[in-house]
Amino acid sequence: MAGMTGEEKLRRQQEELDEKLSTLSEEGLPTANIIVAGITGAGKSTLINAVFGSELAKTGIGSPVTENINEYHNDDIPVRIWDTVGLELDSEKTARSIASIKETVAQKASAEDQFDRIHAVWYCVGFPSRRYQDSEVAFVKELHSMHLPFIIVLTQCWGRKEEITEFENKIKEKNRQHGLGDINIIRVLATDYKIEIDEDTVVTKPAVGLDALVEETLSRLPEFIKSGFVAAQRVSRGQKREQCENIIYEYAKEAQYGRWDNIPLVKVFTTDRKIMAMFGKIGRMYNTILSEESVNKIMKESGVDFSNNFWGLIMPFDLVGYSDKISNLLSEKKKDGFAVKVEDIPKNNRAARMIAFYGYMFVDSIEELWEKLTEQQLKDVDMVVRNLIGIINDKLKERKGRRN
Numbered sequence: 001m002a003g004m005t006g007e008e009k010l011r012r013q014q015e016e017l018d019e020k021l022s023t024l025s026e027e028g029l030p031t032a033n034i035i036v037a038g039i040t041g042a043g044k045s046t047l048i049n050a051v052f053g054s055e056l057a058k059t060g061i062g063s064p065v066t067e068n069i070n071e072y073h074n075d076d077i078p079v080r081i082w083d084t085v086g087l088e089l090d091s092e093k094t095a096r097s098i099a100s101i102k103e104t105v106a107q108k109a110s111a112e113d114q115f116d117r118i119h120a121v122w123y124c125v126g127f128p129s130r131r132y133q134d135s136e137v138a139f140v141k142e143l144h145s146m147h148l149p150f151i152i153v154l155t156q157c158w159g160r161k162e163e164i165t166e167f168e169n170k171i172k173e174k175n176r177q178h179g180l181g182d183i184n185i186i187r188v189l190a191t192d193y194k195i196e197i198d199e200d201t202v203v204t205k206p207a208v209g210l211d212a213l214v215e216e217t218l219s220r221l222p223e224f225i226k227s228g229f230v231a232a233q234r235v236s237r238g239q240k241r242e243q244c245e246n247i248i249y250e251y252a253k254e255a256q257y258g259r260w261d262n263i264p265l266v267k268v269f270t271t272d273r274k275i276m277a278m279f280g281k282i283g284r285m286y287n288t289i290l291s292e293e294s295v296n297k298i299m300k301e302s303g304v305d306f307s308n309n310f311w312g313l314i315m316p317f318d319l320v321g322y323s324d325k326i327s328n329l330l331s332e333k334k335k336d337g338f339a340v341k342v343e344d345i346p347k348n349n350r351a352a353r354m355i356a357f358y359g360y361m362f363v364d365s366i367e368e369l370w371e372k373l374t375e376q377q378l379k380d381v382d383m384v385v386r387n388l389i390g391i392i393n394d395k396l397k398e399r400k401g402r403r404n
């Protein structure tokens, strides 16, 4: 960098940082590959819809990979599901299908690119049938031996607790006999179950266990695939929030490292772009795909002077409690082994704090949006953008109110 003026040097440094950050935001999310197997009627489709939303199977291309495997994928949802359809484990024909499923899985499992491999298997057994046949155990054994995260999902868990426990023990015992005692079984009722007592009385058993299934799967997925799985699932909001904190942290750290607010004139526009990229990523985590245009609109029409973003928003930080949140976040990260100190992002590092502030505000707003809109409405981009602008403006007003 010899011969450059100080300003040129800074500009160059900034460009390099920008490049680094834009790759960060373009990476998108990894796609988790999950096999959902089980005999016909076990409740596979119901489970898939409950965890990933009906959009996946409806608009996704359900294309037959083999006679008995259907693949579901939709560009907006970072998950790929292989569903074994119509498997009847007793028949002759099914024995052939199982062989072909095993072959497909084995091929995938050994793929050179880790992203192409199968990342987890959910094997569904329906409680109402009370059946866990020898042929199923053999099938489970084959899949389990590929050393993938393997979970047995005991589906359609309505009915008496003791009976469910009894059946679960039966499965466990059978597994033990085949050296599969370590397989986890998770009880699930994917959607509410209505029991008609008589003409006027309907008792509803509410859905349970999906969060446990998501948590267990997540804890066993390879690290590099987790963010995709979290974005794709619709069950655990806590997990989404955690992933968003990681995103905010990345951007805040970059802002701090880049000292964006040291040369305001060069950085104002850059910072806007970072915030936009961060909003886009957070949106994806909540299954909300926002185009650049939409994010732009949100930023323009929120009651903040975004073009003057280094002044208006920084002062009242502590009054909203975001400063504490940010400090906590940074200490958490430090515990995780990150080389970051709370003092690393001092109170006077406006860009980093501002980015974190926007990040948290956006996550809060999207969570509110989730409460407010139905799954169908969340697909309507105009409605999402309009509502987000409303929520953000309310939050900012709230903030002003507290200041006074």
Ligand SMILES: Nc1nc2c(ncn2[C@@H]2O[C@H](COP(=O)(O)OP(=O)(O)OP(=O)(O)O)[C@@H](O)[C@H]2O)c(=O)[nH]1
Pocket (backbone or CB within 6 Å): 038, 039, 040, 041, 042, 043, 044, 045, 046, 047, 084, 085, 086, 087, 155, 156, 157, 188, 189, 190, 191, 192, 193, 194
């Ligand atoms: N209420 C309720 N019904 C369920 C649940 N799981 C499955 N069912 C019902 O059980 C039946 C079979 O469920 P599916 O999800 O279609 O089963 P599948 O495993 O996809 O079956 P195939 O596609 O034939 O292999 C359907 O009528 C579902 O409505 C559940 O969690 N709650």
Ligand SMILES: [Mg+2]
Pocket (backbone or CB within 6 Å): 044, 045, 046, 085, 086
């Ligand atoms: Mg099905």
